[in-house]
Amino acid sequence: MRPSSRELLLGRGILIFVMLVTIVPFITLFVTALHPPGTYPDGLSLPEEYHWDNFVLAFQSADMAKMLTSSVLIELGVVPIALLISTLAGFALGHLQVPFRRTLFVVFILGLTLPFEGIIVPLYYQIRDYGLLNTQWAIILPLIGLFMPFAVMWMRAHFVNMPQDLTEAAKVDGASTWQLFWRVHIPLSRPAIASLAILLFLWTWNQFLLAIVLVDDPTKRTMAGALGAFQGQWGTDVPLLCAGSLLILTPVLIVFLVFQRQFVAALLQGAVKG
Known part of the structure; x- marks a missing residue:
């Protein structure tokens, strides 16, 4: 049954409202960042003169080139390894008859309830004892472990819905377990893997707590963690602080906009199979 015009208007109205709620904070940051440095802008008031150089000043003052390099290194350390381990574990738990898979499934579910804040103190002493x-590495290794419960559950939810006929047909043709995984299931799992990679990238880039607790040098933190040091230095300069925040947010927005189709495709795929 086709929706009525009233339902269409209501749906569009809700979408517009949600869009405005989402966009207004970014507009506020952007307008504030264009005010003269050292001023205290009032709400969404436009400046008399637009100071685009605030973005250059924020980039240079915070030494964001080193922060960006550190964030990329952390991303390269976390995302590929977490994807590999979670994909292998998800395939084993969701498609293979491995021993104690139900027990392992419960353990990963319990891991989803583990908050970062609850383990930060013992994690600090453990990382200290390792000399890291x-x-x-003080950020990379804990993040890989902390992301595992969700990442494994995400990939398991995908593999558990894969048709058994594909597996049986491949085994009849003489495919080994590794060939079955690499040549049959991985090509069909690209939307799920791509969407998980996007989530891991966003969560790693925005990681703040571990970065400020385990790493003292702002140039060795994530971009979000480095914002804490930038705020401490320029906390009274609101326009410069807003400019720095937007510079940190920009890579995340670019990645999401570029890969949004893969992310939505994975969600729709899961909805259809579920």
Whole structure:
């Protein structure tokens, strides 16, 4: 049954409202960043003169080139390894008859309830004993472990819905378990893997707590963690702080806009199969 015009108007109205609620904070940041440095802008008031150089000043003052390099290194350390491990584990739990898979499934579910804040103190002492404090490894290794419960559950939810006929046909043709995984299931799992990669990228880039607790040097943190040091230095300069925040947000927005189709495709695929 086709929706009525009233339902269409209501749906569009809700979407417009949600869009405005989402966009207004970014507009506020952008307008504030264009005010003269050292001023205190009032709400959404436009400046008399637009100071585009605030973005250049924020980039240079915060040494964001080193921060960007550190964030990229952390992303390269977390995302590929987490994807590989979670894809293998999800395939084993969702499609293979491995021993104790139900018990492992419950363990991963319990891992989803584990908050970062609850383990930050023991994690600090553990990383200190390993001699990894104030290095990128202090962020990379904990994040891989902390992302595992969700990542494994995400990939398991995909593999558990894969048709068994494909597996049986491949085994009849003489395919080994590795060939079955790599040549049959991985090509069909690209939307799920791509969407998980996007989520891991966003969560790693925006990681703040581990970065400020385990790493003292702002140039070795994530971009979001480095914002804490930038705020401490320029906390009274609101336009410069807003400009720095937008510079940190820009890579995340670009990645999401570029890969949004893969992300939506994976969600729709899961909805159809579920």
